[in-house]
Amino acid sequence: MIIAFRSRIIFLFRIVTLAWLISCTPPPPPEPEPPIVITLVDTVVVALKTPVVEIDPFIHISNNFDEITCILPVNIEEEHFQFIDSSLNTVAQQSLQYLLYESIQDDSLSVLLKQMINNDYMFTIPSFEFKSAAVSGDSLFLQYKLNKALLNHFIRPYIDLYGHPGQKPIAPLFTSNHRPPAEDSITELKLLLPCKNVPVPKRSLLLPNAPRKYRKGIHRGIDFVVNWGTPVNAAAEGVVIRSDRHYEESDPEFRKQLLDVSDKLGHTPSDVFEHILLGRSVFIDHGFDLVPGYRAITIYAHLSHIDSHIKPGVRVSVGEQIGLSGNSGTEDGILGKRTGAHLHWELILQDAGGEYYLGQGWDTEKLYQELVRVFSE
Secondary structure (H helix, E strand, O other): OHHHHHHHHHHHHHHHHHHHHHOOOOOOOOOOOOOEEEOOOOOOOOOOOOOOOOOOOEEEEOOOOOEEEEEEEOOOOHHHHHHHHHHHHHHHHHHHHHHHHHHHOOHHHHHHHHHHHHHHHOOOOOOEEEEEEEEEOOEEEEEEEEOHHHHHHHHHHHHHHHOOHHHOOOOHHHOOOOOOOOHHHHOOOOOOOOOOOOOOOOOHHHOOOOEEHHHOEEOOOEEEOOOOOOEEEOOOOEEEEEEOOOOOOOOHHHHHHHHHHHHHHOOOOHHHHHHHHOOOOEEEEOOOOOEOOEEEEEEEEOEEEEOOOOOOOOEEOOOOEEEEEEOOOOHHHHOOOOOOOEEEEEEEEEEOOEEEEOOOOOOHHHHHHHHHHHOOO
16 A cells, blocks of 8 residues: 555656646746745646756755755656655665664664564655655756654554663563663673684674564574584583483474464563573573672573583583584474574573673673673683
8 A cells, every 4th residue: 555655646746747848838048036846736837947958866865864855857757766766765764774773872773673674564664755846947856755753653663672672671570670780790701702713793683682573572692603513612610500401392383383472472481482492502500700799690502412411510610511503492493404503692690680681781882892802812
């Protein structure tokens, strides 16, 4: 319906423009006159007052991307309509980015949300609406205004769900005073990379706070992109509290049903996340010394294998191998494929108020820099 509405507007505008061209009569050049403004509801036919001169198409964009003016030759042709469409689409992307950044103040997260919105609506949101047209000399001026109310209607659900990850408790059933740790709480934290020579990824999608639309949740950890069967090591000394050595994949249809539950709830339930989506996992308790004031737990998920000695109650040293990377718990893993292998790693912090993940709600660029420092040799 949106596309059809836009097509009717373009068709009507082309009819008005064609009427201008048919009615053109070249009288002697008079003194310059004020521009004549035409809107889509008018049926005025304008006789051009000046000889036709070749004008290069040009657009002017307002500072906040809410208005654009297309400057075209009066003898408008098919390629000019293509120029208009292309310009509107380009500025619409900048407008969307601007509105998202205004709302969440995190450029990296706004980029991710913009990609999600584009994927969902395939650029069919009518971001700009025609405002007016004017002829002055040899130029045709077309003005378009951002339909901010309509655009906000489409993006508001994304901002509400993903825009403020620091405000969302990850264990809401027993969270009483939700205050995620600040950046200065980990100034002394040093960890070993869980996969040797595999650095912290730069892509925001692989870092904490990235949206996970398929389960209506927020990414809590780091996805280290590694090959299937890459050795996985303990990032710090601790005691094993979970070891899924006898893990079996669930049925694909059952996994889908649980994801439907997430969709209905609007968030990922802890049981679905921890017992289905993490796949074969190891949890290590590091006590209260790793991050002062918090109990620290590291999670190593989607493993393909867990070493036989890694059992609950066993103490492991920093750098000790605990298993091999894989894709268990993922859609590909349940289907028996080996594609999409990676290590999902988390640092969970607990205090009297509840549970949090490392970097919860932090700015992505600052978080990346801090993670690089934490994992530096």
